Amino acid sequence: MIVLYGVALSPYYNKVKIALIEKGVNFEEVFTPPSREETFLAKSPMGKIPYVEINGYALAESTAILEWLEDAYPTAALLPPAPNARARSRELMQLIELYLVEPARPLTAHLVFGAPLEDAQRAQADEAIRRGVAAVSRIVRVNPWLAGEDFSYADIVAASFFPQLSQVTGQVLGENLLAALPALDDYLARLGQRPSVARTWADRDAALAAFMARRGAS
Template identity: 30%
Template sequence: MSKLVVWGTPVSTYVRTVRLLLEEIGADYTLQSVDIFNGESQSPEYLAKNPFGKIPTLEVNGELLYETAAITEYLDATLADRKFSFSDPMLQARMRQIMAIIDSYFYGPAITTIVIQRLIVPSQGGNTDEAKVKNAIAPAQKAIEAIESLATPSPYLLGSQASIADFYLIPIFIYFSQTPEFEVITAQTPKLRTWWAQVSQLPNVKKVCA
């Protein structure tokens, strides 16, 4: 039995992506907190695990693995017999395509800008930069509408079985749905709104993302 340790801040969307997969698998793992807000991810101790100072990092029997796509693919292959991927090459490509859209085009405007400005800055006593939020709406909308065009939710993003793509998007929607921009940006994505209404109620989503 592998000894699994997930290093990362519990509120991180990417840490939650890995944890959602682990919970769905039913794997035994330890979450070791790395506080990105006080600089712990830039400490020499953590940089020895991940030279980029990003989270999460997965430790497997003493071996270290970072980058969420690599971690989730490894866990799916070794612990779930690829249950959360697809044997069909096109579906597998679609899954990776959605993951790449999230990484490259959606996470930045949705989380780094809108969520930070709407939820985090005010909670720390600051004022939302409305210009930044306004400029993030169009790219976030473009990205989410691209995902909408690829999704075939019934009830998951790509069919009847949850995939790694679902675990990528769920934690982002947890935060994003708390902003007023969510309604505007998802106005033309009815499939994703239906998907969100269903997956947001899943027990492991509530457990990991509470």
């Protein structure tokens, strides 16, 4: 049995959850916020979520977990069969996480948690995300998935982050910067029809609604 620890608000948690559902393996979810407690650090060395326990073996970092799943459950593959296509999927995953997700962190913290946001931070994030979107657009091939014919790591990351990034840039910057990606609306609709994504999005939306309700009541 695989146990997934974290919270449904975390896109990185949802990244692993989608992969687990796609693989068709039995897993259990345990609500666990990040922590710096030593008992937590023994299982997730940076105190981050998600992490998994696999028959008592703890593993952190979402991409490492995806790679473990791909090795352990080669059927229902999450990477294309050809080496070039596999590399492209991994490349897109890294481009999205490094050059879209990372620069958007101050915007996300501001929108979700009410963290202060300076004008300089806003401008810097705007510029960096636009560069990231341009980079992804140069190599993405929606046919019908980001890396081609096969649903892969790239699509799992997109499903985990694109809705949040669209909302954050739209509300904080006044423009959905991801709208410049090729065929974005059709692609998101296709993602939402996939059972693993639909389930994860529904759980995320419920968790977000509950969080915002608690925040509004405090």
